[in-house]
Amino acid sequence: MNRNRGKLQVIEDDMTDVPENHKTTDNYAGSDGIKTLIKELEGEINRLHRFSVRGIQAVALFLIVSTLAWLDFSFLPATESVTSYLGDPPSARIISVVLLFYTFSAIILSLSRMATGIEHKSSFSHVAYLTAFFLFYHFGRSLQENYWAVFGAGITILVIESYRIWTYCAEGISRKKEDLEYAKRTGRAPIAE
């Protein structure tokens, strides 16, 4: 594929001297402009590198929360004192129905973002929602029976999100590297696609 792209680029170079997707802009005219562009592209590549591990960080955080849930949130105040203050939690069945809807919606949302290539930093908010499910089950005294359902939902959603973020970043990094290479080689700025 890269070979074909190289071949096509050579043909286009022959015809117009500048590839179609690498037309220059006036914003980065001059050697200072190109230096700024190179710095910006390098910064963007670094940012994407950092962003690509966000999904893994969210999975790690969720595993910590799951471990605490496995230990029955021993550091939290007693269930009776919390329920006497906040009232009775919803029944386990209602929480399970909400969990099912949440899992379905989160997967659909993540797949839609994957399809449209949107950069969305939603991983940590999912960890918060899943922690809330753990807490609801805990205060409803049914965490033991429903632990694996929340754990399975969390792992599914966060792994899909991690994959989405990782592929998004991998594509972005490869595109930016191409732009960087072009800018360094020709001394001109490519137009964003």
Next chain:
Amino acid sequence: MFTTLAGKALVPVGLAVTGFMVVCCLILYSVIREDLHHAEIIHATNLADTVLKSARYAMHKSDRETLSTIIRNVGEQRGVDHVRIFNKKGIVVFSANPEEINRQVDKKAEGCVVCHKGTVPVTTLGTMQQSRTFRNQQGMDVMAITAPIYNEPDCSSAACHVHIASQRVLGTLDIGLSRTELEKSLSMLRIQMIIFTILSLILTIGGVTAILWRSILLPVQKLRIYAESAEDDDFIREPPPHLSHDLDIIASNLYKVKKSDADRK
């Protein structure tokens, strides 16, 4: 794997379908288990009521022999772990197991502590609160119901052995049912769900793979081979047949470019 077209198409679908099906099965299993447990409690409560109603006449007449026969016969029933009646002081007065008779029960023991938590014992409990599950000495899971034997007007006014009217609870019937059959059913359900999930996953992933392979991956492979062969300047051949519409346009355009390039030369 992740960089190929097949990997990029199949990994998210596989993850989403697998994860969602596993979560659905776990929630469904949890709901079914809760329902079965609920039904088991209702069944045990009804059984306790039946025993109490059967023994009521014998209690009324203070017929200890008939009462102990009823308790022993119920205790011999398959699936019944234990049946015992405590008096107000917590001493076992009737039991299917003769060794338990006249033993004192600790009020802090599981099943007793629910009512005897405070200084004044609770005299009324809901059906679900009367139940408890534990593992007996033989390592068998047991679900037990503690049903209070209430003082009724004909008990406090009977001539034989009068209880004072202010005494609300006369004793307690404790009946335990083995959970072996229920656990066996749940275990079968678990296996069936795992098999169902695996089969559904194989069908889903297999179906998606087959459709992708037939409609996208195979034509793309053909196009790639054609594009690679088109690199050879001396050889221009017609685009491969039976490509899908979009890929056919790409192949035709590539053919036109190559042909015009060759004509120009």
